[in-house]
Structure formats: C-alpha cells, structure tokens
Amino acid sequence: MTVSTKMFADQMLNRFSQLNEEIQLRQTQVSTGKEITQASDKPIEAVKLSAMEERVTQLSGFQRNVATAQERLTMADTTLENVDNIMTQMRERVIAANNDTFSEPDLDAIRVEVSELRDALVGLANTRTPDGQALFGGYNTDLQPFREGPDGHVNYLGDGGQHTLAASESMRLPTSVNGGEVFMQISTDAGSQSLFDIVDSFIAALSTAATHEDTLVATEREGMFLRINADRTPRDLSFVLSGPEGSASITVPDVVDGSHSGVADAINARTFETGITGSVNEGRLKLTSTTGEISLSDLAVEGVDLAAKEPAFTITTGGDPVVTMVPKAQTLSAQLSKIVDAGQDIAISRTTVGARLQRAEVQEEVLASRSVTLESQVNEMSAADLEKVITELQSLLMTQNAARQAYSQIGQTTLFDYLK
Structure with a gap:
C-alpha cells in the first residue's frame, strides 16, 4: 500500500x-x-465530584448559619444578663422601700431611679443585631417589638414565632428566645403578667405609699364611717375584719361604687365572730362594735392585681383627716413577690438561651467533622x-x-x- x-x-x-x-x-x-479539569475528561467521576462539591457548599452554608445563631444567642445571653442585673437592683429597691423609716422624699428618689431602670429594660427588650434585626421580635425582625402606647403601657408588636436557621439537612437551630414569652408572660400568683406592668406597678406603689394605707383602724365607740369608691364594673371584694370578738375573712360579691348595703349585710352575717355590726348611714357604711375596736385589712378586689398611679378602687374614712385604704396589690409589700417572680423567669429564659447556645456549639463540631471528611473525599477524587x-x-x-x-x-x- x-x-x-x-x-x-x-x-x-x-x-x-x-x-x-x-x-x-x-x-x-x-x-x-486537579485530576478532572472538565466534565468530558471523566464524565462519571465528574458527576460524582460535582455532587460532592455541592454537599461541601451546603455544609459551608450550614456552618455560616450556626455561626450566625451563635452570634445572636450570645447577644441574647448578654442582653438577658443585663436584664437580670436590673431585676436584681429592682429587688434591692423594693426591699429598701418596705422600710418603715423611709420618708416620702426617700420613696420619690427610689421611684425616679426605678423609672430610669424601667426605660433601660425597654431598650434592652428592643435590642437589635449588628445587621439591624430585632433580637426578641419573633419572625418580625424588622420592626421595633416593644413600644410604649399613649397610656404608658408597653405593648408587644412582635409575633409568637421562633427565629431559626438551618443547621443541617434535618435541624433548624433557634437563634434567640421569643420576646413575647420572655417579657410579656411572667408567671405570678395572679397569673401571667408583663414584666413592664410589674415594674410600672412598683413605680405606682411608690407614688401612693406615703398617702395611702393598707389598714383602717378605729378605737372610739362612735365607730367607723366608710365610703367605697369604685367603678361600675361589679367585682368581688374581700377583706379581713377584726373586732372585740375576733377576726373573720369576709367576701362580698358584685361590689360597685357606693354599694354599701351589700357590704353591711356581709359584715352582719359574721358579727358573732367579730363583734362588729354594719349599717348604711347617710350614704356611708357605718361599722360599730361594743368596745369601739375595729380593724379593716387585707383588702382584695377581683381583677386588681397590680398597683396603679391612680387607684380605681379605694375605701375612705369619713373623719378628719380622710384616710384612704387601697387593695393589697397597691401596697409596696405586694410588689416584692412580683419582682422576684420576674427575676426568676428572666433567669429561666437565660438558661434556655444557654442550652440553645450549647446545642449550637455541638452542631458546630459535628459540621466541622463532616466538612473535614467530605473535603478529604473531594480532594482524593479530584486531586x-x-x-x-x-x-x-x-x-x-x-x-x-x-x-x-x-x-x-x-x-x-x-x-x-x-x-x-
């Protein structure tokens, strides 16, 4: 050829x-x-390598999310630590305020200090991350979650969601705690109450402590003349009445402003225990006893669980000067348990943040181990x-x-x- x-x-x-x-x-x-520079070099191996590289990219995304979660949780822990410190100061102030030797100027000084601490609490509740997201707003991370209304009441504008980020194919990691649960649902003996309402209650109690009493006492035979001041909403009323025969806890249902006859009937039903009788005289409630000794204390009103700057329910005497009795919830002594409850709930929320932060750290180690293994396999196939x-x-x-x-x-x- x-x-x-x-x-x-x-x-x-x-x-x-x-x-x-x-x-x-x-x-x-x-x-x-690299062994494979383009898919046509080794098509089958190239497909496998591409899938593994996608997994590497996905793992990198999970690692970034875990780092973000750790950053947010660390910020939440620091914020709640500051809140806890403020509540400790509140507890110290309420204990100090219950000292009988404190004068009205002393109480005013504490009230001013507590008001400043209250504003600091609102600021901490509205903490934002470095990228401008609300830390305690739930899913609503763009708005200011806690806002004070015209009446001075702090409202929660966030939602009940938990902000989370994907930390693996099957795990979403919470990045904070819900502000509505932390600040608006403090567990107390009276039920769930807002942290800010509890602090406002303390401020209100400081405002009225020097001018209002939690006990009314009469020692003269002419008795005690009282007026019940309330709104037109029927509420159950209870108090402890003490006289020459002893003491009795008396409950009166559906009391409204000026409803003295019902109170008199309830008192007369327990006269054998107290030695005190009640009657209505010239639009007022008159209490008398055989010896003149009368004591009215532990006033509780249905639905009145917090102190107010202007108490809506009071009992006033007809003497000179006029003495005003307020419900137990208005007294300084009633504020301590609520402040303690609030501090305990904040501590529990901080524990929750700590547990979630620990979970994030564990996941960080898991992802790091997976990443090393996967990158080793990629290098082995591609190098x-x-x-x-x-x-x-x-x-x-x-x-x-x-x-x-x-x-x-x-x-x-x-x-x-x-x-x-």
Whole structure:
C-alpha cells in the first residue's frame, strides 16, 4: 500500500494535535492540581465530584448559619444578663422601700431611679443585631417589638414565632428566645403578667405609699364611717375584719361604687365572730362594735392585681383627716413577690438561651467533622497525582519533539533521493 505525501502530512498533523491536547491537559492538571479539569475528561467521576462539591457548599452554608445563631444567642445571653442585673437592683429597691423609716422624699428618689431602670429594660427588650434585626421580635425582625402606647403601657408588636436557621439537612437551630414569652408572660400568683406592668406597678406603689394605707383602724365607740369608691364594673371584694370578738375573712360579691348595703349585710352575717355590726348611714357604711375596736385589712378586689398611679378602687374614712385604704396589690409589700417572680423567669429564659447556645456549639463540631471528611473525599477524587502527571508531561514533550524532528527529516526527502 502506498502512502501519498499529503496523507502522510495529514496523519502527522493529527498526531501533533493529539499530542498538543495531551500536553495541555497535563499542564492544566499541574497548574490546578486537579485530576478532572472538565466534565468530558471523566464524565462519571465528574458527576460524582460535582455532587460532592455541592454537599461541601451546603455544609459551608450550614456552618455560616450556626455561626450566625451563635452570634445572636450570645447577644441574647448578654442582653438577658443585663436584664437580670436590673431585676436584681429592682429587688434591692423594693426591699429598701418596705422600710418603715423611709420618708416620702426617700420613696420619690427610689421611684425616679426605678423609672430610669424601667426605660433601660425597654431598650434592652428592643435590642437589635449588628445587621439591624430585632433580637426578641419573633419572625418580625424588622420592626421595633416593644413600644410604649399613649397610656404608658408597653405593648408587644412582635409575633409568637421562633427565629431559626438551618443547621443541617434535618435541624433548624433557634437563634434567640421569643420576646413575647420572655417579657410579656411572667408567671405570678395572679397569673401571667408583663414584666413592664410589674415594674410600672412598683413605680405606682411608690407614688401612693406615703398617702395611702393598707389598714383602717378605729378605737372610739362612735365607730367607723366608710365610703367605697369604685367603678361600675361589679367585682368581688374581700377583706379581713377584726373586732372585740375576733377576726373573720369576709367576701362580698358584685361590689360597685357606693354599694354599701351589700357590704353591711356581709359584715352582719359574721358579727358573732367579730363583734362588729354594719349599717348604711347617710350614704356611708357605718361599722360599730361594743368596745369601739375595729380593724379593716387585707383588702382584695377581683381583677386588681397590680398597683396603679391612680387607684380605681379605694375605701375612705369619713373623719378628719380622710384616710384612704387601697387593695393589697397597691401596697409596696405586694410588689416584692412580683419582682422576684420576674427575676426568676428572666433567669429561666437565660438558661434556655444557654442550652440553645450549647446545642449550637455541638452542631458546630459535628459540621466541622463532616466538612473535614467530605473535603478529604473531594480532594482524593479530584486531586491529581503530580508526580505521575509531570512524568507523563515530560514523556509527551519528548515524544512531541522526536516526532517533529522525524517529520522534518522525512518531509525533506524526495524521489530523487531514492534514485541516487
């Protein structure tokens, strides 16, 4: 079979092209350090490698989310620590305020201080992350979750959700605690109450402590003249009545402003225990006893669980000066238990944050371990054997050079050279 000069040239050019492609492939492998430089090199291995690289990218996303969760939880822990410190100061102030030796100016000084601490609490509840998201607003991270209304009452504008981030294929990690649960649902003996309402109650009690009493006492035989001041909403009323015969806890249902007859009837029903009788005289409630000794204390009113700056329910005497009795909830002594309850709930919320932070740290270690293993597998599949590749490259370059020299010599030979 004869081979024409043109066919020989075409074959050599094709071979040179193949050598160039092989050399370029090895050079790319050396420069990148990767075995597979494009999917066409090894299609099956390339598909597997692509899937593994996607998993690496996904793991990186999980790791960023865990880092963000840790940052938010750490900020929440620091914020709640500051709230806890403020509640400790509140507890110290309410204990101090219950000292009988404190004068009205002393109580005013405490009230001013507590008012400043209250404003600090509102600011802490509205804490934002470095990227401007509300820390305690639930899913509503863009708005200010705690806002004071025209009446001075602090309202929660967030929702009941828990802000979370994906920490794995099957785990979402909470990044804080819900502000509605932390600040608006303090567990007390009177039920769930707002932290801010509890603090406002303390401030109100400080405002009225010097001018209102929690006990009314009469020692004269002419008795005690009282007026019940309330709104038109029927409420159950209870108090402890003490007289020459002893004491009795008396409950009167559906009391409204000026409803003295019902109270008198309830008192007369227990006269055998107290030695006190009640009657209505000129629109007032009159209490009398055989010896003149009468004591009215522990006033409790249905629905009145917190102190108010202007108490809606009071009992006033008809003497001079007028003495005003307020429900137990209005007294300074009633504030201590609520302040303590609030501090305990904040401590529990901080414990919850700590547990979630620990969970995030554990997940961080799990993801780091998975990432190391996966990256090792990716490197094992994608990394080129540089010693082998360089050896092959050198061999190809030598082959290319030899082929060029041979082709050059053969290409210069003509028919006349064979006829000599």
